[in-house]
Amino acid sequence: xxxxxxxxxxxxxxxxxxxxxxxxxxxxxxxxxxxxxxxxxxxxxxxxxxxxxxxxxxxxxxxxxxxxxxxxxxxxxxxxxxxxxxxxxxxxxxxxxxxxxxxxxxxxxxxxxxxxxxxxxxxxxxxxxxxxxxxxxxxxxxxxxxxxxxxxxxxxxxxxxxxxxxxxxx
Numbered sequence: 753x754x755x756x757x758x759x760x761x762x763x764x765x766x767x768x769x770x771x772x773x774x775x776x777x778x779x780x781x782x783x784x785x786x787x788x789x790x791x792x793x794x795x796x797x798x799x800x801x802x803x804x805x806x807x808x809x810x811x812x813x814x815x816x817x818x819x820x821x822x823x824x825x826x827x828x829x830x831x832x833x834x835x836x837x838x839x840x841x842x843x844x845x846x847x848x849x850x851x852x853x854x855x856x857x858x859x860x861x862x863x864x865x866x867x868x869x870x871x872x873x874x875x876x877x878x879x880x881x882x883x884x885x886x887x888x889x890x891x892x893x894x895x896x897x898x899x900x901x902x903x904x905x906x907x908x909x910x911x912x913x914x915x916x917x918x919x920x921x922x
Contacts, residue, residue: 765796818916825882834907835900842879843899847872860890861898861905875899883910 765788767778780788780796803809822829826838835842848855848868856867857874866874877891877899884906893899911917 818914821914822916826879835903837879840879842877842903843875843893843896844878845896846874846876848874857892859892859894859898861893861901864894866892866894877903877906883907 764783765780768781768787770777770779780793782788806812828836832839850868854868856865856869858865864870871894875893875896875898877893891902893902
């Protein structure tokens with residue numbers, strides 16, 4: 753298991769490419785720009801060998817990268833659930849405007865026809881960046897329940913395509 757802390761998350765070193773006897777090598781440079789000596793370099797190299805030599809390292813790295821990817825995509829299923837991304841709801845409630853032209857749509861989940869003649873409000877998916885490629889009328893719903901179902905379908909397909917468990921956030 754990989755454990756991150758703020759102090760360890762950002763390396764105190766950068767690598768500088770060097771040529772040694774015609775071969776590519778690297779030396780360490782600290783945050784102030786000073787080159788680190790062989791003792792520190794060898795110590796870090798041994799720690800790298802220890803970590804990368806572990807049989808379970810690839811799975812641990814893959815799991816950690818998936819966790820970071822979910823964070824970068826704005827998900828925190830344990831704290832905010834499935835219907836919040838980047839701290840905002842993924843769907844909103846809209847109201848038909850009495851003073852604009854009458855329009856209608858069919859609910860993207862249940863197929864019910866929705867217009868101001870039927871009900872004064874509707875719901876629509878607002879946050880699908882990176883989850884769904886296009887914005888269509890099927891992003892609109894007759895109810896909050898249907899909006900959640902539409903989002904669930906988008907999210908579960910995205911989770912499946914990215915090899916995550918579709919049980920996340922349930």
